[in-house]
Amino acid sequence: MINSYAFAFKAIPLARYCRLSDDDPMDSMGKMTVALLTVDEMAAADKAAIAAGVSGLTLMERAGRAVADAVTRRVRPGASVLVLCGPGNNGGDGFVAARILSERGLRINVALAGARSALKGDAAQMARLWPGAVETLDAVEPAAFDLIVDALFGAGLSRPLAGDVAGIVAAVNASDRPVIAVDVPSGLSGDTGVAAGPVVRAAETVTFFRLKPGHLLQPGRSLCGVVTLADIGITAEMAFGGGHQPKAFRNHPALWRDRWPVHGVDTHKYQRGSALVVAGGLSGVGAPRLGARAALRVGAGLVTIACHPEALAAHAARGPDAVMQRPISDAPALSALLADQRLSAVLAGPALGLDAGARDLVMTILRAHIPAVFDADALTLLAVRPASILRLCERRGAPCVLTPHEGEFARLFGGQAAIRDAPSKLERARRAAAFSGCIIVLKGPDTVIAHPDGTAAINTTGSAALATAGAGDVLGGLIAGLLAQGMPAFEAACAAVWLHGRAGDALGPGLIADDLPEAILPVMRSLTAGDASDLS
Numbered sequence: 322m323i324n325s326y327a328f329a330f331k332a333i334p335l336a337r338y339c340r341l342s343d344d345d346p347m348d349s350m351g352k353m354t355v356a357l358l359t360v361d362e363m364a365a366a367d368k369a370a371i372a373a374g375v376s377g378l379t380l381m382e383r384a385g386r387a388v389a390d391a392v393t394r395r396v397r398p399g400a401s402v403l404v405l406c407g408p409g410n411n412g413g414d415g416f417v418a419a420r421i422l423s424e425r426g427l428r429i430n431v432a433l434a435g436a437r438s439a440l441k442g443d444a445a446q447m448a449r450l451w452p453g454a455v456e457t458l459d460a461v462e463p464a465a466f467d468l469i470v471d472a473l474f475g476a477g478l479s480r481p482l483a484g485d486v487a488g489i490v491a492a493v494n495a496s497d498r499p500v501i502a503v504d505v506p507s508g509l510s511g512d513t514g515v516a517a518g519p520v521v522r523a524a525e526t527v528t529f530f531r532l533k534p535g536h537l538l539q540p541g542r543s544l545c546g547v548v549t550l551a552d553i554g555i556t557a558e559m560a561f562g563g564g565h566q567p568k569a570f571r572n573h574p575a576l577w578r579d580r581w582p583v584h585g586v587d588t589h590k591y592q593r594g595s596a597l598v599v600a601g602g603l604s605g606v607g608a609p610r611l612g613a614r615a616a617l618r619v620g621a622g623l624v625t626i627a628c629h630p631e632a633l634a635a636h637a638a639r640g641p642d643a644v645m646q647r648p649i650s651d652a653p654a655l656s657a658l659l660a661d662q663r664l665s666a667v668l669a670g671p672a673l674g675l676d677a678g679a680r681d682l683v684m685t686i687l688r689a690h691i692p693a694v695f696d697a698d699a700l701t702l703l704a705v706r707p708a709s710i711l712r713l714c715e716r717r718g719a720p721c722v723l724t725p726h727e728g729e730f731a732r733l734f735g736g737q738a739a740i741r742d743a744p745s746k747l748e749r750a751r752r753a754a755a756f757s758g759c760i761i762v763l764k765g766p767d768t769v770i771a772h773p774d775g776t777a778a779i780n781t782t783g784s785a786a787l788a789t790a791g792a793g794d795v796l797g798g799l800i801a802g803l804l805a806q807g808m809p810a811f812e813a814a815c816a817a818v819w820l821h822g823r824a825g826d827a828l829g830p831g832l833i834a835d836d837l838p839e840a841i842l843p844v845m846r847s848l849t850a851g852d853a854s855d856l857s
Contacts, residue, residue: 352576353557356567357779358531360477360511366530366560375554377443380529381410384503385417385447387551388527391501392422392468395525400467401428405458405489406448407473407507408435413444414503415472416451423453430466432456434473434486458489464496471521475504476511476533481518490519499524505535506544513745514541514767522546530555534569534747537779539767569747572770572778574848577815581848582620582806593622594665594805597658598798599649599682600628601698605672606635608697608794611834612668613644615798618838619820619845621666621805627658652681659689666692666805670699671794680705687713692720692804696797700725704732714758720810722800724762724793751777760810762800764793768818772811780815782822784829791834796821799841820844 358366371377392402404419406412412433423429433448433455440448448455463469471493473486482490490507493500500523505511508520511533526545528536529552535541536548561567570576584593596616600609606628613624625645626636636646649655659667669686673679680702686693695703700723703710710733714721725733734740734753743749750763750771761771768780799817804810824840825832832840 352570353561353567355571355573355575356531356561357534357537357569357571358560358567359533359569362565362567363476363511363530363533365565366555369559369563370555373559375559378446380553380555381413381443381447382417383553384414384527384529384551386421387529387549387553388414388418388470388472388501388503389421389425391525391527391549392418392427392470393425395499395501396427396468398426399428401430401465402468402470403461403463403466404429404431404470405473405493406431406433406455407475407486408433408439408444409475410442410444411472411475411503412440413442413447415470416444416447418470418472418503419453420447420451429453430456430461432458432461432489434458434489458485461489463489463493463498466496466498469493469496469498469500471500471502471507471523473507473521476509476528476535478508478510481516482508482520483518487519490521494522502526502545504528505533505541509535509541509544510745511535513747514538515745516540516544520544525549527551529553530560532571534745534779537571537767537781538746538769539765542767542781568775568777570776570778572768572780572782572815572819574816574819576778577812578848580808580812581816582803582808584620584806588622590622591663593620594802594807595623595625595661595663596621596666596668596798596801596805597664598624598626598671598801599655599667599669599673599686600626600632600636601672601674601679602629603632603635605674606632606639608671608791609668609673610636610639610644611791611794611838612671612696612798612801614641614838615795615841616666616668616802616805617641617644618841619799619802619817621802624802625658627655649682651678652685655682655685656689659685659691664691665807666694666801668694668696668797668801670694670696671797673698673702675701684713687717687721690718692722692810693717694722694724694797694801694804696724696793700729700733704729707733707736710757710759720804721757721759722762722804722810722814723757723759724764724797724800726764726793730763747771747777747779751775760814762796762814762818764796768822770811770814770818776811778815780818780822782819783825784822786828786830786832787822787825789832789834792821792825792837795834795837798838820848
């Protein structure tokens with residue numbers, strides 16, 4: 322069993338730690354390996370480990386050692402390190418790290434928030450084992466040290482930092498010194514990735530057993546820097562053996578690869594799935610073709626663009642030649658196409674238009690019993706009467722995937738206070754999925770994919786290079802192409818988002834949306850070959 326993981330961008334040559342990049346071979350360990358735990362769930366995992374015979378002091382010793390290892394990797398021999406300790410177990414981890422680093426020959430200063438005599442439990446015991454002096458927060462100058470360890474407050478902090486702690490956080494951020502945070506940067510919520518007040522900006526965060534949503538949701542992801550996930554002796558059997566099933570995951574092939582479409586040698590094109598992309602008129606030929614090309618590249622056996630009759634020649638004149646074209650003049654014509662029993666998925670939205678005719682097309686798709694993806698203009702049309710989404714989706718009898726960015730999401734669900742006021746992006750997507758009965762793909766640098774039953778995944782692939790016109794059209798096509806092949810809607814959305822981001826990572830700055838469908842090919846080859854070195 323792999324002992325430890327880290328979410329980062331480069332490997333480190335140590336047996337007990339490896340980067341939890343999306344390059345790790347996790348599929349054999351099951352989706353629990355990529356589970357995300359809330360603060361409460363992590364506390365329960367700690368208790369389960371203690372109940373199984375692993376003492377709290379042992380857990381704290383191992384956590385502090387993992388922090389000390391992270392420091393050692395970053396500094397030269399004899400460097401000066403400031404360890405900032407808080408009044409709880411996070412501070413206890415800091416005292417352990419300080420002791421170990423001192424034993425390794427580094428020059429260590431420890432500063433404590435509050436009185437040493439006020440420490441309790443395991444943290445008090447570890448503080449007693451620290452042989453050096455303990456200073457107050459206002460007595461240290463962070464800029465005077467080579468590196469700073471932030472062991473002030475962990476993921477469970479429920480109030481903004483204030484007083485001396487807020488002051489030292491400001492000084493740490495102003496010092497421009499590298500910071501290694503314990504669990505999460507102080508001031509950051511482990512559940513939401515949001516800081517209600519001052520927050521430490523870390524170069525690296527060392528956390529334990531499983532990541533938390535706040536490590537992946539923005540702005541938490543940026544504030545954490547490299548995230549190292551360390552093994553401290555809690556096993557999956559301890560944490561999940563009692564039947565507890567986490568509902569949040571890091572989006573990774575381990576979550577959905579067992580549902581990836583596999584086709585036999587005797588498969589024909591309709592068995593590989595037929596997808597329909599519903600387009601508008603001449604003013605928007607490119608966007609639906611991006612979606613159609615992506616659906617083909619991800620494996621759909623046949624993809625057809627249904628467009629206004631005047632746009633038919635324009636579509637026919639553009640590649641790829643494998644994309645079929647059909648004219649539709651109105652909703653009844655579309656309804657006739659949707660009646661084809663061989664059709665297995667529909668994408669609607671890219672350059673569809675916003676007129677009454679386009680709205681009729683969307684309503685026709687909603688009434689059809691075919692898996693559907695709604696993006697772009699289709700979402701704007703649905704937002705005219707958002708309360709009807711729930712009723713229509715419940716009646717349609719087939720999966721429905723909505724792919725809004727934040728602006729579209731606000732138009733669709735902003736009138737629902739329970740959704741609008743949810744504490745995190747993760748929770749907003751979950752509540753929207755439950756309200757609508759749809760799979761929600763809430764796009765952004767931390768895209769969240771949510772199922773109506775509360776299961777959700779946070780994506781970690783992709784970069785700012787994907788913030789370009791047409792990239793979302795490609796994503797819609799990837800989802801539709803996987804739906805057409807019979808992949809369940811949640812898994813299809815997760816896989817498409819992951820592939821889309823991975824292709825963007827491979828292409829890098831300067832990519833245009835036209836590049837993305839072709840960049841999917843090597844990613845899929847690595848995925849289907851099980852080449853762990855290419856997975857993310």
